[in-house]
Amino acid sequence: MIENRPWLNLFAHLALILGVAIVALPIWITFVAASHEAARMMQAPIPMLPGGHFWENLRATLFGEGLSGAETAPVWRMLLNSLVMALGIAAGKIAISIISAFAIVYFKFPFRMAFFWMIFITLMLPVEVRILPTYEVVSDLGLLNSYWGLTVPLIASATATFMFRQVFLTIPDEMLESARIDGAGPLRFFWDILLPLSRTNIAALFVILFIYGWNQYLWPLLITTDRDMSTVMISIKQMLEAAEQSPQWNIIMMTALLAMLPPVAVVIAMQKLFVKGLTETDK
Known part of the structure; x- marks a missing residue:
C-alpha cells in the first residue's frame, strides 16, 4: 500500500502544473499574438494578454491572400x-x-x-x-x-x-x-x-x-x-x-x-x- 504523504502530493501537483505551464506557454503566446495587430507585436515587451483583433486576423488569414511577400496560397x-x-x-x-x-x-x-x-x-x-x-x-x-x-x-x-x-x-x-x-x-x-x-x-x-x-x-x-x-x-x-x-x-x-x-x-x-x-x- 502506498503511504499517503501530503507534502509528496503537493510536490507532484506542483511538478505537473510547472510541466503544463512550460508546454502551454508557447501556445498561449501564439494565441495572444494572433489577436493583436502586426504593429503591436513589434513593440517590446510582447503582450501576454489577448487583444481585440482575433476575428479580424482570422478572416484576413483564412480567406485572404496569406502573408504579403510570402507568395503562398490562401x-x-x-x-x-x-x-x-x-x-x-x-x-x-x-x-x-x-x-x-x-x-x-x-x-x-x-x-x-x-x-x-x-x-x-x-x-x-x-x-x-x-x-x-x-x-x-x-x-x-x-x-x-x-x-x-x-x-x-x-x-x-x-x-x-x-x-x-x-x-x-x-x-x-x-x-x-x-x-x-x-x-x-x-x-x-x-x-x-x-x-x-x-x-x-x-x-x-x-x-x-x-x-x-x-x-x-x-x-x-x-x-x-x-x-x-x-x-x-x-x-x-x-x-x-x-x-x-x-x-x-x-x-x-x-x-x-x-x-x-x-x-x-x-x-x-x-x-x-x-x-x-x-x-x-x-x-
Missing part, C-alpha cells in the same frame, strides 16, 4: 491540402497494412514469412535513402503537384503491418474454425470478425498516422511546385522567411494556430479509443 487552401494528405496517408496505411497482416497470418503460401521480414526490414531504411528513387517514380508517372503524389508514396507502413499482425495472432484459432463451420469465407471472416476486434487498434493507429501525415514537410516540399498544392507546414516556413521583409506576426501566428487545430481535434475526438487501443491486450 490558408484555407493549404489547410485543405494538408487535410487531404493526412487523411489519405492514414486511411491508405491502415487499409494496406491490415490486408497485408491478414494475408500473412491467415493464408499459407510459400515464403510468406520471408515476405513479412522483407516488409519489416524496410524500417531500417531512412526516408532519405528512399526519397530520390521515389521522387523519380512519382515524376515519371506525372504525379507531381497532385494529391496522389502527396499520399500514395507514403501509404506503405511496415510498423502498422507488424502491429496488425501481432493483434491477429492474439485472436484464438477457435474463432476461425467457428467461422468456417458457419460457412463464412475469408472475406466474411475478415469483415465480420477481424475488423470489429481491431477497432480500437485501428483508431489508435489512425490518430498516430494522421498526425504523421499532417506534419509532413520534406516530401511535400519536393513534389509541390504549384503554390495551390502547398501544405500548411511548408507555408509556415515560407512565412517565417518572408517575415524578415514583412513582419506580420499576427498572420503567421494565426496560421500556426489554425495548423494546430486539426490534430488536436482528432486526438480529442478519438481519445478513448486511442488510449484503449494502446493499452488493450486481451480480445
Whole structure:
C-alpha cells in the first residue's frame, strides 16, 4: 500500500502544473499574438494578454491572400491540402497494412514469412535513402503537384503491418474454425470478425498516422511546385522567411494556430479509443 504523504502530493501537483505551464506557454503566446495587430507585436515587451483583433486576423488569414511577400496560397487552401494528405496517408496505411497482416497470418503460401521480414526490414531504411528513387517514380508517372503524389508514396507502413499482425495472432484459432463451420469465407471472416476486434487498434493507429501525415514537410516540399498544392507546414516556413521583409506576426501566428487545430481535434475526438487501443491486450 502506498503511504499517503501530503507534502509528496503537493510536490507532484506542483511538478505537473510547472510541466503544463512550460508546454502551454508557447501556445498561449501564439494565441495572444494572433489577436493583436502586426504593429503591436513589434513593440517590446510582447503582450501576454489577448487583444481585440482575433476575428479580424482570422478572416484576413483564412480567406485572404496569406502573408504579403510570402507568395503562398490562401490558408484555407493549404489547410485543405494538408487535410487531404493526412487523411489519405492514414486511411491508405491502415487499409494496406491490415490486408497485408491478414494475408500473412491467415493464408499459407510459400515464403510468406520471408515476405513479412522483407516488409519489416524496410524500417531500417531512412526516408532519405528512399526519397530520390521515389521522387523519380512519382515524376515519371506525372504525379507531381497532385494529391496522389502527396499520399500514395507514403501509404506503405511496415510498423502498422507488424502491429496488425501481432493483434491477429492474439485472436484464438477457435474463432476461425467457428467461422468456417458457419460457412463464412475469408472475406466474411475478415469483415465480420477481424475488423470489429481491431477497432480500437485501428483508431489508435489512425490518430498516430494522421498526425504523421499532417506534419509532413520534406516530401511535400519536393513534389509541390504549384503554390495551390502547398501544405500548411511548408507555408509556415515560407512565412517565417518572408517575415524578415514583412513582419506580420499576427498572420503567421494565426496560421500556426489554425495548423494546430486539426490534430488536436482528432486526438480529442478519438481519445478513448486511442488510449484503449494502446493499452488493450486481451480480445
